[in-house]
Amino acid sequence: MTTQSKNALEDLHLELATLEAQQMRRQLRPADQTEDGRIRLQGKTLLNFSSNDYLGLSRHPSVIEAVKQAAERWGAGAGSSRLISGTMDIHRQLELALADFMQTEAALVFPTGYMANVGVITALVQPGDAVVADRLCHASIIDAVQLSGARLFIYAHRDVEQAEKALRRASGYRRRLLITESLFSMDGDFAPLAELAVLADRCGAISMVDEAHAIGVWGTNGRGYRFESAGGHWDIVVGTLSKALGSQGGFVCGSQTLIETLINRARSFIYTTGLSPTVAAAAQAALVCLKEEPMRGERVRARADELRRGLKDLGIDTLDSESQIVPALLGSVGRTLACAAELEAAGIYAPAIRPPTVRAGQCRLRFSVTSEHSSEDIGAVLRALREWRTRS
Numbered sequence: 001m002t003t004q005s006k007n008a009l010e011d012l013h014l015e016l017a018t019l020e021a022q023q024m025r026r027q028l029r030p031a032d033q034t035e036d037g038r039i040r041l042q043g044k045t046l047l048n049f050s051s052n053d054y055l056g057l058s059r060h061p062s063v064i065e066a067v068k069q070a071a072e073r074w075g076a077g078a079g080s081s082r083l084i085s086g087t088m089d090i091h092r093q094l095e096l097a098l099a100d101f102m103q104t105e106a107a108l109v110f111p112t113g114y115m116a117n118v119g120v121i122t123a124l125v126q127p128g129d130a131v132v133a134d135r136l137c138h139a140s141i142i143d144a145v146q147l148s149g150a151r152l153f154i155y156a157h158r159d160v161e162q163a164e165k166a167l168r169r170a171s172g173y174r175r176r177l178l179i180t181e182s183l184f185s186m187d188g189d190f191a192p193l194a195e196l197a198v199l200a201d202r203c204g205a206i207s208m209v210d211e212a213h214a215i216g217v218w219g220t221n222g223r224g225y226r227f228e229s230a231g232g233h234w235d236i237v238v239g240t241l242s243k244a245l246g247s248q249g250g251f252v253c254g255s256q257t258l259i260e261t262l263i264n265r266a267r268s269f270i271y272t273t274g275l276s277p278t279v280a281a282a283a284q285a286a287l288v289c290l291k292e293e294p295m296r297g298e299r300v301r302a303r304a305d306e307l308r309r310g311l312k313d314l315g316i317d318t319l320d321s322e323s324q325i326v327p328a329l330l331g332s333v334g335r336t337l338a339c340a341a342e343l344e345a346a347g348i349y350a351p352a353i354r355p356p357t358v359r360a361g362q363c364r365l366r367f368s369v370t371s372e373h374s375s376e377d378i379g380a381v382l383r384a385l386r387e388w389r390t391r392s
Contacts, residue, residue, distance in 0.1 A: 047381070052243040057244070057286045060286070086274030091275060106256045107251050113242060115269070123267075124175070131145045131148075132176065135157050138181060150177075164199055183225055197232025215239045221294065235254060236253075238252050241282075297371070303371075303378055314382065329363075336364060343385070347380070347384075
Protein backbone atom coordinates (compact mmCIF):
# COMPACT_ATOMS: atom_id res chain seq x y z
CA MET A 1 0.00 0.00 0.00
CA THR A 2 1.41 3.38 -1.01
CA THR A 3 1.51 6.39 1.30
CA GLN A 4 -0.99 8.15 -0.92
CA SER A 5 -3.53 5.30 -0.80
CA LYS A 6 -3.02 4.92 2.95
CA ASN A 7 -3.84 8.61 3.42
CA ALA A 8 -7.00 8.13 1.37
CA LEU A 9 -8.09 5.32 3.66
CA GLU A 10 -7.36 7.51 6.68
CA ASP A 11 -9.84 10.00 5.21
CA LEU A 12 -12.45 7.25 5.26
CA HIS A 13 -11.88 6.76 8.98
CA LEU A 14 -12.46 10.45 9.51
CA GLU A 15 -15.66 10.36 7.49
CA LEU A 16 -16.95 7.44 9.56
CA ALA A 17 -16.07 9.29 12.75
CA THR A 18 -18.07 12.28 11.54
CA LEU A 19 -21.08 10.07 10.85
CA GLU A 20 -20.73 8.61 14.35
CA ALA A 21 -20.69 12.07 15.92
CA GLN A 22 -23.80 13.04 13.98
CA GLN A 23 -25.66 9.83 15.04
CA MET A 24 -25.81 8.90 11.37
CA ARG A 25 -23.51 5.88 11.22
CA ARG A 26 -25.23 2.66 10.22
CA GLN A 27 -24.27 -0.85 11.25
CA LEU A 28 -25.36 -4.31 10.18
CA ARG A 29 -27.26 -6.37 12.75
CA PRO A 30 -27.42 -10.04 11.75
CA ALA A 31 -30.74 -11.72 12.54
CA ASP A 32 -30.74 -15.28 13.85
CA GLN A 33 -34.31 -15.93 12.69
CA THR A 34 -37.28 -14.11 11.17
CA GLU A 35 -40.76 -15.66 11.09
CA ASP A 36 -44.34 -15.20 12.30
CA GLY A 37 -43.90 -11.44 12.59
CA ARG A 38 -40.90 -11.88 14.92
CA ILE A 39 -37.18 -11.35 14.56
CA ARG A 40 -34.39 -12.71 16.74
CA LEU A 41 -31.55 -10.24 17.27
CA GLN A 42 -28.58 -10.88 19.55
CA GLY A 43 -30.45 -13.60 21.43
CA LYS A 44 -33.65 -11.59 21.95
CA THR A 45 -36.95 -12.22 20.13
CA LEU A 46 -38.74 -9.02 19.10
CA LEU A 47 -41.95 -8.10 17.31
CA ASN A 48 -40.72 -7.27 13.81
CA PHE A 49 -42.16 -4.10 12.29
CA SER A 50 -39.26 -3.63 9.85
CA SER A 51 -39.99 -6.35 7.27
CA ASN A 52 -41.37 -5.85 3.75
CA ASP A 53 -42.44 -9.51 3.64
CA TYR A 54 -45.96 -8.09 3.81
CA LEU A 55 -47.84 -11.36 3.31
CA GLY A 56 -45.48 -13.68 5.17
CA LEU A 57 -44.95 -15.68 1.98
CA SER A 58 -41.19 -16.10 2.37
CA ARG A 59 -41.94 -18.98 4.75
CA HIS A 60 -45.15 -20.27 3.19
CA PRO A 61 -44.99 -24.10 2.89
CA SER A 62 -45.79 -23.98 -0.85
CA VAL A 63 -43.01 -21.45 -1.44
CA ILE A 64 -40.47 -23.45 0.55
CA GLU A 65 -41.41 -26.63 -1.33
CA ALA A 66 -41.01 -24.86 -4.67
CA VAL A 67 -37.51 -23.75 -3.65
CA LYS A 68 -36.54 -27.32 -2.73
CA GLN A 69 -37.77 -28.72 -6.03
CA ALA A 70 -36.07 -25.99 -8.05
CA ALA A 71 -32.76 -26.55 -6.25
CA GLU A 72 -32.92 -30.26 -7.01
CA ARG A 73 -33.72 -29.68 -10.69
CA TRP A 74 -31.66 -26.60 -11.61
CA GLY A 75 -29.23 -26.08 -8.72
CA ALA A 76 -28.66 -22.93 -6.70
CA GLY A 77 -27.54 -20.52 -9.42
CA ALA A 78 -28.14 -19.71 -13.08
CA GLY A 79 -24.40 -19.90 -13.80
CA SER A 80 -24.28 -17.24 -16.50
CA SER A 81 -25.82 -14.15 -18.03
CA ARG A 82 -29.30 -14.77 -19.42
CA LEU A 83 -27.96 -13.96 -22.91
CA ILE A 84 -25.18 -16.55 -22.67
CA SER A 85 -26.51 -19.74 -21.11
CA GLY A 86 -28.26 -18.50 -17.97
CA THR A 87 -31.84 -18.53 -19.25
CA MET A 88 -33.73 -21.49 -17.81
CA ASP A 89 -37.28 -22.74 -18.21
CA ILE A 90 -38.09 -21.41 -14.75
CA HIS A 91 -37.20 -17.87 -15.87
CA ARG A 92 -39.56 -18.01 -18.83
CA GLN A 93 -42.31 -19.60 -16.71
CA LEU A 94 -42.01 -16.80 -14.15
CA GLU A 95 -42.01 -14.08 -16.81
CA LEU A 96 -45.11 -15.50 -18.45
CA ALA A 97 -46.81 -15.74 -15.04
CA LEU A 98 -45.86 -12.14 -14.20
CA ALA A 99 -47.14 -10.80 -17.53
CA ASP A 100 -50.41 -12.65 -17.03
CA PHE A 101 -50.71 -11.47 -13.42
CA MET A 102 -49.94 -7.84 -14.26
CA GLN A 103 -52.07 -8.01 -17.42
CA THR A 104 -49.35 -6.88 -19.82
CA GLU A 105 -47.94 -8.39 -23.00
CA ALA A 106 -44.59 -9.40 -21.55
CA ALA A 107 -42.27 -9.26 -18.55
CA LEU A 108 -38.55 -9.49 -17.80
CA VAL A 109 -36.97 -10.38 -14.46
CA PHE A 110 -33.81 -8.84 -13.00
CA PRO A 111 -31.67 -9.99 -10.03
CA THR A 112 -32.89 -7.03 -7.91
CA GLY A 113 -35.56 -4.33 -8.03
CA TYR A 114 -32.79 -1.72 -8.04
CA MET A 115 -31.35 -3.29 -11.21
CA ALA A 116 -34.79 -3.33 -12.82
CA ASN A 117 -35.17 0.44 -12.41
CA VAL A 118 -31.61 1.10 -13.52
CA GLY A 119 -32.04 -1.20 -16.51
CA VAL A 120 -35.27 0.20 -17.90
CA ILE A 121 -34.42 3.88 -17.40
CA THR A 122 -30.90 3.74 -18.83
CA ALA A 123 -32.15 1.68 -21.78
CA LEU A 124 -34.82 4.23 -22.70
CA VAL A 125 -33.31 7.67 -22.06
CA GLN A 126 -29.96 9.33 -22.69
CA PRO A 127 -28.49 12.84 -23.03
CA GLY A 128 -31.05 14.91 -24.91
CA ASP A 129 -33.97 13.19 -23.14
CA ALA A 130 -35.85 14.24 -20.00
CA VAL A 131 -37.25 12.42 -16.97
CA VAL A 132 -39.98 13.95 -14.81
CA ALA A 133 -40.20 12.26 -11.41
CA ASP A 134 -41.92 12.66 -8.04
CA ARG A 135 -39.61 14.15 -5.39
CA LEU A 136 -39.96 11.03 -3.20
CA CYS A 137 -39.14 8.47 -5.88
CA HIS A 138 -36.80 5.69 -4.77
CA ALA A 139 -33.02 6.16 -4.90
CA SER A 140 -32.74 3.54 -7.65
CA ILE A 141 -34.85 5.75 -9.94
CA ILE A 142 -32.82 8.88 -9.22
CA ASP A 143 -29.52 7.00 -9.60
CA ALA A 144 -30.70 5.53 -12.91
CA VAL A 145 -31.54 8.94 -14.33
CA GLN A 146 -28.11 10.26 -13.33
CA LEU A 147 -26.45 7.26 -15.01
CA SER A 148 -28.50 7.77 -18.18
CA GLY A 149 -27.36 11.36 -18.70
CA ALA A 150 -30.96 12.51 -19.22
CA ARG A 151 -32.16 15.80 -17.70
CA LEU A 152 -34.04 15.26 -14.43
CA PHE A 153 -37.07 17.40 -13.56
CA ILE A 154 -38.44 16.90 -10.03
CA TYR A 155 -42.02 17.78 -9.12
CA ALA A 156 -43.44 18.23 -5.61
CA HIS A 157 -44.73 15.05 -4.03
CA ARG A 158 -48.02 13.90 -5.61
CA ASP A 159 -48.48 17.32 -7.27
CA VAL A 160 -50.06 16.72 -10.69
CA GLU A 161 -50.02 20.43 -11.55
CA GLN A 162 -46.27 20.65 -10.96
CA ALA A 163 -45.75 17.44 -12.94
CA GLU A 164 -47.56 19.03 -15.89
CA LYS A 165 -45.44 22.19 -15.63
CA ALA A 166 -42.29 20.06 -15.61
CA LEU A 167 -43.43 18.15 -18.71
CA ARG A 168 -44.15 21.45 -20.45
CA ARG A 169 -40.67 22.76 -19.56
CA ALA A 170 -39.21 19.57 -21.01
CA SER A 171 -41.15 19.88 -24.26
CA GLY A 172 -38.00 20.43 -26.33
CA TYR A 173 -36.36 17.17 -25.35
CA ARG A 174 -36.31 14.16 -27.71
CA ARG A 175 -38.02 11.71 -25.35
CA ARG A 176 -39.81 12.40 -22.06
CA LEU A 177 -40.40 9.84 -19.32
CA LEU A 178 -42.86 10.48 -16.45
CA ILE A 179 -42.10 8.32 -13.38
CA THR A 180 -43.80 7.79 -10.04
CA GLU A 181 -44.09 5.12 -7.42
CA SER A 182 -47.63 3.97 -6.74
CA LEU A 183 -47.06 3.48 -2.99
CA PHE A 184 -44.25 5.52 -1.46
CA SER A 185 -41.97 3.49 0.75
CA MET A 186 -41.31 5.98 3.55
CA ASP A 187 -44.55 8.00 3.74
CA GLY A 188 -46.98 5.15 3.04
CA ASP A 189 -49.16 7.27 0.76
CA PHE A 190 -50.35 6.73 -2.80
CA ALA A 191 -49.68 8.58 -6.03
CA PRO A 192 -52.63 10.02 -8.02
CA LEU A 193 -52.11 7.40 -10.70
CA ALA A 194 -55.20 8.07 -12.79
CA GLU A 195 -54.44 11.79 -13.14
CA LEU A 196 -50.76 11.19 -13.88
CA ALA A 197 -51.56 8.55 -16.52
CA VAL A 198 -53.91 10.97 -18.29
CA LEU A 199 -51.27 13.71 -18.05
CA ALA A 200 -48.55 11.56 -19.59
CA ASP A 201 -50.83 10.56 -22.45
CA ARG A 202 -51.91 14.14 -23.11
CA CYS A 203 -48.31 15.38 -23.13
CA GLY A 204 -46.98 12.55 -25.27
CA ALA A 205 -44.69 11.23 -22.53
CA ILE A 206 -43.80 7.63 -21.74
CA SER A 207 -45.36 6.66 -18.40
CA MET A 208 -43.64 4.45 -15.81
CA VAL A 209 -44.90 3.36 -12.40
CA ASP A 210 -43.00 1.44 -9.71
CA GLU A 211 -45.46 -0.83 -7.89
CA ALA A 212 -42.86 -2.41 -5.59
CA HIS A 213 -44.69 -1.82 -2.31
CA ALA A 214 -48.25 -2.13 -3.63
CA ILE A 215 -48.11 -5.50 -5.37
CA GLY A 216 -49.58 -8.25 -3.22
CA VAL A 217 -51.49 -5.95 -0.88
CA TRP A 218 -53.43 -3.60 -3.16
CA GLY A 219 -55.60 -4.09 -6.23
CA THR A 220 -57.57 -7.08 -7.49
CA ASN A 221 -55.76 -10.23 -6.35
CA GLY A 222 -52.84 -8.03 -5.27
CA ARG A 223 -52.05 -6.83 -8.79
CA GLY A 224 -51.08 -3.36 -7.58
CA TYR A 225 -52.54 0.06 -6.98
CA ARG A 226 -53.23 0.60 -10.70
CA PHE A 227 -56.16 -1.78 -10.23
CA GLU A 228 -57.17 -0.34 -6.87
CA SER A 229 -57.59 3.20 -8.14
CA ALA A 230 -58.58 2.75 -11.79
CA GLY A 231 -55.06 4.06 -12.31
CA GLY A 232 -55.19 4.31 -16.08
CA HIS A 233 -52.80 2.93 -18.67
CA TRP A 234 -49.09 2.87 -17.83
CA ASP A 235 -46.52 2.04 -20.51
CA ILE A 236 -44.04 0.54 -18.05
CA VAL A 237 -44.72 -1.20 -14.75
CA VAL A 238 -41.81 -2.08 -12.46
CA GLY A 239 -42.16 -4.40 -9.50
CA THR A 240 -40.18 -6.46 -7.05
CA LEU A 241 -40.20 -10.10 -6.05
CA SER A 242 -38.60 -9.34 -2.68
CA LYS A 243 -41.47 -7.75 -0.77
CA ALA A 244 -44.99 -9.19 -0.77
CA LEU A 245 -43.85 -12.07 -3.00
CA GLY A 246 -41.31 -13.06 -0.35
CA SER A 247 -38.48 -13.88 -2.75
CA GLN A 248 -35.68 -11.86 -4.39
CA GLY A 249 -35.36 -9.84 -7.58
CA GLY A 250 -37.21 -7.29 -9.67
CA PHE A 251 -39.21 -7.23 -12.89
CA VAL A 252 -40.41 -4.95 -15.66
CA CYS A 253 -43.77 -5.42 -17.41
CA GLY A 254 -44.99 -3.81 -20.61
CA SER A 255 -45.24 -4.37 -24.34
CA GLN A 256 -43.30 -7.08 -26.14
CA THR A 257 -41.35 -4.33 -27.92
CA LEU A 258 -40.32 -2.81 -24.58
CA ILE A 259 -39.11 -6.14 -23.23
CA GLU A 260 -37.15 -6.92 -26.42
CA THR A 261 -35.53 -3.50 -26.12
CA LEU A 262 -34.49 -4.22 -22.53
CA ILE A 263 -33.02 -7.58 -23.50
CA ASN A 264 -30.83 -5.75 -26.02
CA ARG A 265 -30.05 -2.51 -24.19
CA ALA A 266 -30.48 -2.85 -20.40
CA ARG A 267 -26.92 -3.20 -19.10
CA SER A 268 -28.06 -4.34 -15.65
CA PHE A 269 -29.73 -7.30 -17.40
CA ILE A 270 -27.11 -8.05 -20.07
CA TYR A 271 -24.00 -7.94 -17.89
CA THR A 272 -25.05 -9.98 -14.86
CA THR A 273 -25.79 -13.57 -13.97
CA GLY A 274 -29.43 -14.57 -14.32
CA LEU A 275 -31.82 -14.72 -11.40
CA SER A 276 -31.28 -17.78 -9.21
CA PRO A 277 -33.72 -20.54 -10.24
CA THR A 278 -34.62 -21.14 -6.60
CA VAL A 279 -35.82 -17.58 -6.02
CA ALA A 280 -37.60 -17.59 -9.39
CA ALA A 281 -39.49 -20.70 -8.28
CA ALA A 282 -40.30 -19.08 -4.94
CA ALA A 283 -41.78 -16.04 -6.66
CA GLN A 284 -43.86 -18.14 -9.02
CA ALA A 285 -45.27 -20.13 -6.09
CA ALA A 286 -46.02 -16.88 -4.26
CA LEU A 287 -48.08 -15.64 -7.22
CA VAL A 288 -50.27 -18.72 -6.83
CA CYS A 289 -50.63 -18.03 -3.10
CA LEU A 290 -51.81 -14.47 -3.85
CA LYS A 291 -54.73 -15.82 -5.87
CA GLU A 292 -55.61 -18.59 -3.43
CA GLU A 293 -55.24 -16.68 -0.14
CA PRO A 294 -56.62 -13.14 -0.52
CA MET A 295 -57.24 -13.00 3.23
CA ARG A 296 -53.55 -12.30 3.79
CA GLY A 297 -53.82 -8.89 2.14
CA GLU A 298 -57.05 -8.20 4.00
CA ARG A 299 -55.28 -8.84 7.33
CA VAL A 300 -52.47 -6.48 6.41
CA ARG A 301 -54.84 -3.64 5.62
CA ALA A 302 -56.94 -4.20 8.78
CA ARG A 303 -53.92 -4.26 11.12
CA ALA A 304 -52.43 -1.15 9.46
CA ASP A 305 -55.69 0.72 9.98
CA GLU A 306 -55.60 -0.23 13.69
CA LEU A 307 -52.05 1.02 14.09
CA ARG A 308 -52.70 4.25 12.21
CA ARG A 309 -55.77 5.06 14.32
CA GLY A 310 -53.87 4.30 17.51
CA LEU A 311 -50.91 6.50 16.58
CA LYS A 312 -53.22 9.40 15.72
CA ASP A 313 -54.99 8.97 19.07
CA LEU A 314 -51.56 9.36 20.70
CA GLY A 315 -51.01 12.60 18.78
CA ILE A 316 -48.28 11.10 16.58
CA ASP A 317 -48.15 12.35 13.01
CA THR A 318 -48.52 9.53 10.44
CA LEU A 319 -48.28 11.95 7.50
CA ASP A 320 -50.74 10.93 4.75
CA SER A 321 -50.27 7.20 5.17
CA GLU A 322 -53.12 5.05 3.87
CA SER A 323 -51.28 1.77 3.51
CA GLN A 324 -49.39 -0.98 5.34
CA ILE A 325 -46.47 1.46 5.66
CA VAL A 326 -47.22 3.62 8.70
CA PRO A 327 -44.66 6.31 9.59
CA ALA A 328 -44.47 7.82 13.07
CA LEU A 329 -42.90 11.22 12.45
CA LEU A 330 -40.64 12.23 15.36
CA GLY A 331 -38.40 14.93 13.86
CA SER A 332 -34.82 14.88 15.13
CA VAL A 333 -32.27 12.11 14.83
CA GLY A 334 -31.68 11.90 18.58
CA ARG A 335 -35.37 11.72 19.50
CA THR A 336 -36.05 9.07 16.89
CA LEU A 337 -33.09 6.91 17.92
CA ALA A 338 -34.13 7.18 21.58
CA CYS A 339 -37.68 6.11 20.79
CA ALA A 340 -36.50 3.16 18.68
CA ALA A 341 -34.21 2.05 21.54
CA GLU A 342 -37.05 2.20 24.07
CA LEU A 343 -39.32 0.20 21.82
CA GLU A 344 -36.62 -2.41 21.35
CA ALA A 345 -36.23 -2.65 25.12
CA ALA A 346 -39.99 -3.28 25.22
CA GLY A 347 -39.67 -6.11 22.68
CA ILE A 348 -40.52 -4.21 19.47
CA TYR A 349 -38.20 -3.76 16.49
CA ALA A 350 -38.91 -0.60 14.47
CA PRO A 351 -35.58 0.97 13.43
CA ALA A 352 -35.11 4.72 13.16
CA ILE A 353 -35.20 6.16 9.64
CA ARG A 354 -32.68 9.01 9.24
CA PRO A 355 -31.17 11.12 6.45
CA PRO A 356 -30.35 10.60 3.67
CA THR A 357 -33.29 8.20 3.43
CA VAL A 358 -35.54 11.05 4.61
CA ARG A 359 -34.96 14.78 4.81
CA ALA A 360 -33.41 16.43 7.87
CA GLY A 361 -36.07 17.09 10.49
CA GLN A 362 -38.25 14.31 9.02
CA CYS A 363 -36.81 11.38 11.00
CA ARG A 364 -39.33 8.71 11.86
CA LEU A 365 -40.07 5.19 12.86
CA ARG A 366 -41.38 3.32 9.82
CA PHE A 367 -43.82 0.63 10.91
CA SER A 368 -44.19 -2.03 8.25
CA VAL A 369 -47.34 -4.04 8.99
CA THR A 370 -47.63 -7.63 7.75
CA SER A 371 -50.25 -10.36 7.71
CA GLU A 372 -48.33 -12.04 10.53
CA HIS A 373 -49.17 -9.27 13.01
CA SER A 374 -52.16 -9.62 15.32
CA SER A 375 -54.32 -7.00 17.00
CA GLU A 376 -52.44 -7.87 20.20
CA ASP A 377 -49.15 -7.01 18.48
CA ILE A 378 -50.54 -3.63 17.43
CA GLY A 379 -51.70 -3.06 21.01
CA ALA A 380 -48.20 -3.80 22.31
CA VAL A 381 -46.73 -1.12 20.02
CA LEU A 382 -49.27 1.47 21.10
CA ARG A 383 -48.73 0.73 24.80
CA ALA A 384 -44.96 1.06 24.42
CA LEU A 385 -45.31 4.36 22.57
CA ARG A 386 -47.75 5.68 25.16
CA GLU A 387 -45.24 4.92 27.91
CA TRP A 388 -42.43 6.52 25.90
CA ARG A 389 -44.44 9.70 25.37
CA THR A 390 -45.18 9.87 29.10
CA ARG A 391 -41.45 9.83 29.87
CA SER A 392 -40.14 11.92 26.97
